[in-house]
Amino acid sequence: GVMHRKKPVYQAFLSQFPPSESSLIRKLAYDAVYLKHLRASNIPGVLDVQLHEATGSYGLMVIQLKKVHPSQPWQALHSAVALDPTIGKMIVAVDEDIDPNDADAVNWAIAFRARPHLDTHIVTGKASILDPSSAPPEAHVDEQRFPPPVGTSSILFDATRKWDYPPTSLPRKEFMDKALARWEAEGLPALSLKKPWYGYELGYWDDDARRDAEAAVKGGYLETGARLQQLREPVPASGFKDTEETGDETRKGELDG
Template structure:
């Protein structure tokens, strides 16, 4: 077999993580119901991002005393930005361009006759006796979750008329050996749109395949907001630089990655829903129970020695907030650079993980026309990529520095003039939209839209400003030399670290400043006495 540039599968990728010192192997018995997620959670509450790792649990047990032959990998695709970059085989700073290239040059998948994901096929009576219990599905929020839930599960559906595939990551509640819940948290996600179309056509069952464990580019694409008429398989191919190899499912008319670890095949009824939840979700709160879709399992296939992949979500920061942050920033970059044509003037995009990488977005770019900031904000609103607060700042503001952003909000905008309240993006996972006891029927999600709103804030300068009140660069650079000579602690400078003009500063004022540093400030005082004194 010829050498491939990209990872063939999850296991090959995990080896790369280990080679780079990014993987922790745990060989002692770990209870998937009470210990596994809490252990990984600790690094997100107690370590800086640079020190966090991916985990591979090789000796998994449960609260009923069962042992599993299948290891569990957690935080392996987006535990940190560096881990995510390894998943793309690029440097962290190259991630945005890697995504841009994938959208510019998508590669369609190829269908192969067979693949490792179907080395073991389980169907018939086996599903009734063991079925999904084969899988070491962890409990993500012990003490609050009501069951194990799949968390890195890629749900694959196909539009009944166009045949376009959709792949998205949804949680799946383990309900029975052959029944899995499916929660879709907004009314505009692919699976729900496909389900509605099947229902409109009078088709009682929608075929579904759930992929667990794959080369990382597939789950990266599944989290991204790919246009509805584009297949995630094509974009994943663009990320890898080669086509995704697919095999046909055994019991449903779908195509799945041939090199995946595990695939759950089944159907979602279009004439019935049932209760699901509660489950700890990415806004940092427990998502309440409510009626939603469920999958009836028809077949399980897997590699001979599969690895189960889970994702750490719940309270941010988490693995899910990191993978969502990078995906969302890519969407905004495409909107600003391609749709609005501001490619050369975009400085940065930032989604704070503390806001779930969805609630708040800050865009920094060089404004040339007064109406450009609101054009950017309205474009983001149309694309539904931010749920609560979208802010545009000037290109001298670092969008990822909250101090700089708060400074811009305080002194570069006026709420009555520069803030617009627009209809928001509703998600039943946001407890601020409606009380937790309100109905959140999957069929009535649109009702939430009327209760959601988003702030669009233009925090750019509206006219020339005086210079920043910091010493100019010349003096700060000399001070840095002096600092080092004094043996003071190493500096980590944040922008802005020197003053610069912003359009409103006269030659006279600059001349006075030059006199001051020469010790000739009395000359300015005398000038003021002669020309500026007024008798009251």
């Protein structure tokens, strides 16, 4: 027979403009699926995978990894784009200092760590799902899912650092920690901190730069100025004589020699 309960709870979820219930459920599932897939694909250093809910948890995928070789980001990107033909319209690989779930941090990495002519690949042969840019609404469903002649596409970004960078232009963590402690001691509203909220080194920072930074903290700008003065070099001569003015007529300088 058919069994039922009194006052049943009808379970369903709504699919609408993200963020929605369906986009959150999809994100939680696909984040785990892709992380497991990449870690099982002989790709060292994969730390996290995040699909962005604002893109329906389909469009933008970010892979965070600790890179030890230039091939790693591309290995991860191509492995991710191949798993599901409908997932990953844009797939971005970022370094371990970038929060893969923070769109601001990801955009910052793309802007300052990726070169479009060298660090992007476009992969065709993908299928579309819930993407109105794939084909007009009146198109046949087959055309919407796989627009001729090569279907839809994905763009892959290697937004990892290719060499050492100067530090991020923020105060060091010790100073930001002191500022945060003062903020909290004043009873001000709680802060929601997001990376990067303090400065950190990215490889390109020598002992002279560290010494100058320490001197700046202590107010030793005169000592730094004196040291830098020793590095001054004379400006080369321009090769032109001064312009002379005679009455209403201006005579331009002539080349020396």
